[in-house]
Amino acid sequence: MTGFWPIFKRDLFALFVTPMAWALMVIFLLLEGLNFYWLTVHFANQVDLAVDHGPLQWFFGETVLFYLPLLMLPPALTMRSFAEERRAGTIESLLTAPVSTPGIVLAKWCASFVTYLVAWAPTVLYIVILRRAGEVDWRVVASSYLGVILIGASFLAIGVLMSAMSKSQFVAVLLSLAVTVGLFILGIGEFVFDRGLAHDICSHVSIWSQMADFSKGQIDSRYVVFHLSLIVLPLFICVRVVDSWRWG
Secondary structure (H helix, E strand, O other), rough: OOOOOHHHHHHHHHHOHHHHHHHHHHHHHHHHHHHHHHHHHHHOOOOOOOOOOOOHHOOOOOOOHHHHHHHHHHHHHHHOOOOOHHHHOOHHHHHHHHHHOOOOOOOHHHHHHHHHHHHHHHHHHHHHHHHHHEEEEEEEEHHHHHHHHHHHHHHHHHHHHHHOOOOHHHHHHHHHHHHHHHHHHHHHHHHHOOHHHHHHHHHHOHHHHHHHHHOOOOOOOOHHHHHHHHHHHHHHHHHHHHHHHHHH
Protein backbone atom coordinates (compact mmCIF):
# COMPACT_ATOMS: atom_id res chain seq x y z
CA MET A 1 0.00 0.00 0.00
CA THR A 2 2.99 2.27 -0.55
CA GLY A 3 2.05 5.78 -1.66
CA PHE A 4 -1.61 5.59 -0.65
CA TRP A 5 -1.84 8.84 1.33
CA PRO A 6 -0.07 11.17 -1.15
CA ILE A 7 -2.22 9.94 -4.05
CA PHE A 8 -5.39 9.97 -1.93
CA LYS A 9 -4.80 13.58 -0.86
CA ARG A 10 -3.86 14.64 -4.38
CA ASP A 11 -6.96 13.10 -5.96
CA LEU A 12 -9.27 14.38 -3.22
CA PHE A 13 -7.84 17.87 -3.61
CA ALA A 14 -8.14 17.63 -7.40
CA LEU A 15 -11.84 16.78 -7.09
CA PHE A 16 -12.62 19.74 -4.86
CA VAL A 17 -10.31 22.31 -6.42
CA THR A 18 -12.14 22.01 -9.74
CA PRO A 19 -15.79 22.99 -10.22
CA MET A 20 -16.76 19.43 -11.13
CA ALA A 21 -17.29 18.03 -7.62
CA TRP A 22 -19.08 21.17 -6.47
CA ALA A 23 -21.35 21.20 -9.52
CA LEU A 24 -22.16 17.52 -9.04
CA MET A 25 -23.02 18.04 -5.38
CA VAL A 26 -25.21 21.05 -6.15
CA ILE A 27 -27.15 19.08 -8.76
CA PHE A 28 -27.34 16.09 -6.43
CA LEU A 29 -28.66 18.14 -3.51
CA LEU A 30 -31.17 19.93 -5.74
CA LEU A 31 -32.59 16.57 -6.83
CA GLU A 32 -32.65 15.20 -3.30
CA GLY A 33 -34.12 18.46 -2.02
CA LEU A 34 -36.90 18.19 -4.57
CA ASN A 35 -37.42 14.58 -3.51
CA PHE A 36 -37.70 15.69 0.13
CA TYR A 37 -40.07 18.52 -0.77
CA TRP A 38 -42.41 16.10 -2.53
CA LEU A 39 -42.15 13.83 0.49
CA THR A 40 -43.27 16.56 2.89
CA VAL A 41 -46.11 17.65 0.59
CA HIS A 42 -47.31 14.07 0.14
CA PHE A 43 -47.29 13.18 3.83
CA ALA A 44 -48.37 16.55 5.23
CA ASN A 45 -52.04 15.57 5.38
CA GLN A 46 -51.60 11.85 5.91
CA VAL A 47 -53.12 10.63 9.16
CA ASP A 48 -52.76 6.86 9.03
CA LEU A 49 -49.39 5.65 7.83
CA ALA A 50 -48.25 2.07 7.44
CA VAL A 51 -45.32 1.21 9.68
CA ASP A 52 -43.23 0.00 6.74
CA HIS A 53 -44.26 2.70 4.27
CA GLY A 54 -43.66 6.03 5.96
CA PRO A 55 -41.61 9.10 5.00
CA LEU A 56 -38.26 7.36 5.47
CA GLN A 57 -39.21 4.47 3.20
CA TRP A 58 -40.52 6.93 0.63
CA PHE A 59 -37.36 9.02 0.71
CA PHE A 60 -34.98 6.06 0.46
CA GLY A 61 -36.12 4.41 -2.70
CA GLU A 62 -39.71 5.09 -3.67
CA THR A 63 -39.08 7.70 -6.37
CA VAL A 64 -36.89 8.10 -9.42
CA LEU A 65 -35.35 11.21 -7.81
CA PHE A 66 -33.63 8.89 -5.35
CA TYR A 67 -32.27 6.40 -7.89
CA LEU A 68 -31.26 8.94 -10.54
CA PRO A 69 -28.45 10.53 -8.49
CA LEU A 70 -27.57 7.16 -6.98
CA LEU A 71 -26.87 5.86 -10.49
CA MET A 72 -25.38 9.03 -11.97
CA LEU A 73 -23.10 10.32 -9.21
CA PRO A 74 -20.54 7.45 -8.97
CA PRO A 75 -19.68 7.38 -12.71
CA ALA A 76 -19.28 11.16 -12.72
CA LEU A 77 -16.98 11.09 -9.69
CA THR A 78 -14.73 8.33 -11.02
CA MET A 79 -14.49 9.19 -14.72
CA ARG A 80 -11.27 11.19 -14.17
CA SER A 81 -9.53 8.58 -12.00
CA PHE A 82 -7.32 6.98 -14.64
CA ALA A 83 -8.72 8.32 -17.92
CA GLU A 84 -7.47 11.84 -17.21
CA GLU A 85 -4.07 10.54 -16.10
CA ARG A 86 -3.70 8.65 -19.37
CA ARG A 87 -4.98 11.54 -21.48
CA ALA A 88 -2.66 14.06 -19.82
CA GLY A 89 0.31 11.68 -19.94
CA THR A 90 0.89 11.78 -16.17
CA ILE A 91 0.25 8.08 -15.71
CA GLU A 92 3.86 7.28 -16.69
CA SER A 93 5.32 9.37 -13.90
CA LEU A 94 2.82 7.87 -11.47
CA LEU A 95 3.72 4.31 -12.42
CA THR A 96 7.48 4.98 -12.20
CA ALA A 97 7.12 6.54 -8.73
CA PRO A 98 7.82 4.38 -5.65
CA VAL A 99 4.14 3.56 -5.10
CA SER A 100 2.38 0.20 -5.19
CA THR A 101 -0.36 -0.53 -7.70
CA PRO A 102 -2.92 -1.48 -5.00
CA GLY A 103 -2.07 1.80 -3.25
CA ILE A 104 -2.79 3.77 -6.43
CA VAL A 105 -6.10 2.05 -7.13
CA LEU A 106 -7.34 2.13 -3.54
CA ALA A 107 -6.33 5.79 -3.13
CA LYS A 108 -8.33 6.81 -6.18
CA TRP A 109 -11.35 4.79 -5.05
CA CYS A 110 -11.17 6.21 -1.52
CA ALA A 111 -10.94 9.79 -2.83
CA SER A 112 -14.12 9.34 -4.84
CA PHE A 113 -15.77 7.49 -1.93
CA VAL A 114 -15.07 10.35 0.50
CA THR A 115 -16.50 12.82 -2.01
CA TYR A 116 -19.57 10.60 -2.36
CA LEU A 117 -20.05 10.61 1.43
CA VAL A 118 -19.65 14.40 1.54
CA ALA A 119 -22.38 14.73 -1.11
CA TRP A 120 -24.79 12.61 0.97
CA ALA A 121 -23.92 14.19 4.33
CA PRO A 122 -26.29 17.21 4.04
CA THR A 123 -29.26 14.88 3.52
CA VAL A 124 -29.05 14.01 7.22
CA LEU A 125 -30.66 17.43 7.78
CA TYR A 126 -33.80 16.10 6.08
CA ILE A 127 -34.00 13.38 8.72
CA VAL A 128 -33.54 15.98 11.47
CA ILE A 129 -36.44 17.97 10.01
CA LEU A 130 -38.60 14.83 9.98
CA ARG A 131 -37.62 14.24 13.61
CA ARG A 132 -38.98 17.65 14.55
CA ALA A 133 -42.32 16.75 12.96
CA GLY A 134 -42.63 13.30 14.50
CA GLU A 135 -40.88 10.14 15.61
CA VAL A 136 -37.97 8.81 13.60
CA ASP A 137 -36.53 5.32 13.99
CA TRP A 138 -32.79 5.96 13.90
CA ARG A 139 -32.09 2.27 13.35
CA VAL A 140 -34.04 2.53 10.09
CA VAL A 141 -32.07 5.66 9.22
CA ALA A 142 -28.79 3.84 9.89
CA SER A 143 -29.74 0.82 7.78
CA SER A 144 -30.96 3.08 4.96
CA TYR A 145 -27.68 4.96 4.85
CA LEU A 146 -25.83 1.64 5.02
CA GLY A 147 -27.61 0.67 1.81
CA VAL A 148 -26.71 4.00 0.21
CA ILE A 149 -23.07 3.55 1.24
CA LEU A 150 -22.79 -0.04 0.02
CA ILE A 151 -24.41 0.65 -3.34
CA GLY A 152 -22.36 3.80 -3.85
CA ALA A 153 -19.10 2.10 -2.87
CA SER A 154 -19.68 -0.77 -5.31
CA PHE A 155 -20.68 1.59 -8.14
CA LEU A 156 -17.57 3.70 -7.46
CA ALA A 157 -15.40 0.58 -7.73
CA ILE A 158 -16.99 -0.18 -11.09
CA GLY A 159 -16.39 3.43 -12.14
CA VAL A 160 -12.70 3.30 -11.24
CA LEU A 161 -12.31 0.10 -13.29
CA MET A 162 -14.09 1.62 -16.29
CA SER A 163 -11.88 4.70 -16.07
CA ALA A 164 -8.81 2.47 -16.13
CA MET A 165 -10.10 0.83 -19.30
CA SER A 166 -10.41 4.07 -21.24
CA LYS A 167 -8.34 7.12 -22.15
CA SER A 168 -11.47 9.26 -22.45
CA GLN A 169 -13.50 10.54 -19.51
CA PHE A 170 -16.60 10.54 -21.72
CA VAL A 171 -16.12 6.89 -22.65
CA ALA A 172 -15.38 6.04 -19.01
CA VAL A 173 -18.61 7.60 -17.76
CA LEU A 174 -20.59 5.87 -20.52
CA LEU A 175 -19.09 2.49 -19.65
CA SER A 176 -19.80 3.02 -15.94
CA LEU A 177 -23.37 4.06 -16.65
CA ALA A 178 -23.83 1.06 -18.92
CA VAL A 179 -22.86 -1.29 -16.08
CA THR A 180 -24.69 0.46 -13.22
CA VAL A 181 -27.86 1.16 -15.18
CA GLY A 182 -27.63 -2.37 -16.58
CA LEU A 183 -27.59 -3.77 -13.04
CA PHE A 184 -30.57 -1.60 -12.14
CA ILE A 185 -32.53 -2.75 -15.19
CA LEU A 186 -31.57 -6.37 -14.52
CA GLY A 187 -32.99 -5.98 -11.03
CA ILE A 188 -36.31 -4.80 -12.44
CA GLY A 189 -36.58 -8.26 -13.97
CA GLU A 190 -37.86 -9.51 -10.62
CA PHE A 191 -41.14 -7.80 -11.44
CA VAL A 192 -41.21 -9.35 -14.91
CA PHE A 193 -40.18 -12.98 -14.54
CA ASP A 194 -42.20 -15.65 -12.81
CA ARG A 195 -40.77 -17.51 -9.85
CA GLY A 196 -37.66 -19.37 -10.90
CA LEU A 197 -33.94 -18.97 -11.48
CA ALA A 198 -34.23 -15.79 -13.55
CA HIS A 199 -36.49 -14.20 -10.94
CA ASP A 200 -34.12 -15.16 -8.10
CA ILE A 201 -31.09 -13.72 -9.89
CA CYS A 202 -32.87 -10.46 -10.69
CA SER A 203 -34.19 -10.23 -7.14
CA HIS A 204 -30.71 -10.72 -5.70
CA VAL A 205 -29.15 -7.86 -7.72
CA SER A 206 -32.22 -5.60 -7.55
CA ILE A 207 -31.23 -2.20 -6.15
CA TRP A 208 -34.92 -1.43 -5.71
CA SER A 209 -35.52 -4.47 -3.49
CA GLN A 210 -32.31 -3.90 -1.60
CA MET A 211 -33.21 -0.31 -0.71
CA ALA A 212 -36.77 -1.39 0.11
CA ASP A 213 -35.36 -3.76 2.74
CA PHE A 214 -32.71 -1.36 4.02
CA SER A 215 -35.30 1.41 4.38
CA LYS A 216 -37.36 -0.87 6.64
CA GLY A 217 -34.42 -1.57 8.91
CA GLN A 218 -33.83 -5.02 7.42
CA ILE A 219 -30.16 -5.75 6.77
CA ASP A 220 -29.85 -8.85 4.62
CA SER A 221 -26.35 -10.32 4.79
CA ARG A 222 -26.71 -11.51 1.17
CA TYR A 223 -26.92 -7.91 0.00
CA VAL A 224 -23.93 -6.93 2.12
CA VAL A 225 -21.83 -9.77 0.69
CA PHE A 226 -23.01 -8.95 -2.84
CA HIS A 227 -21.85 -5.34 -2.64
CA LEU A 228 -18.61 -6.17 -0.84
CA SER A 229 -17.88 -8.57 -3.70
CA LEU A 230 -18.84 -5.86 -6.18
CA ILE A 231 -16.27 -3.61 -4.51
CA VAL A 232 -13.41 -6.09 -4.25
CA LEU A 233 -13.71 -7.71 -7.70
CA PRO A 234 -13.60 -4.52 -9.85
CA LEU A 235 -10.77 -3.08 -7.73
CA PHE A 236 -8.81 -6.34 -8.05
CA ILE A 237 -9.28 -6.32 -11.83
CA CYS A 238 -8.28 -2.66 -11.89
CA VAL A 239 -5.03 -3.49 -10.08
CA ARG A 240 -4.31 -6.12 -12.72
CA VAL A 241 -5.05 -3.62 -15.50
CA VAL A 242 -2.75 -0.97 -14.02
CA ASP A 243 -0.07 -3.60 -13.41
CA SER A 244 -0.22 -4.48 -17.10
CA TRP A 245 0.70 -0.87 -17.95
CA ARG A 246 3.64 -0.95 -15.54
CA TRP A 247 5.10 -4.20 -16.79
CA GLY A 248 3.82 -4.06 -20.37
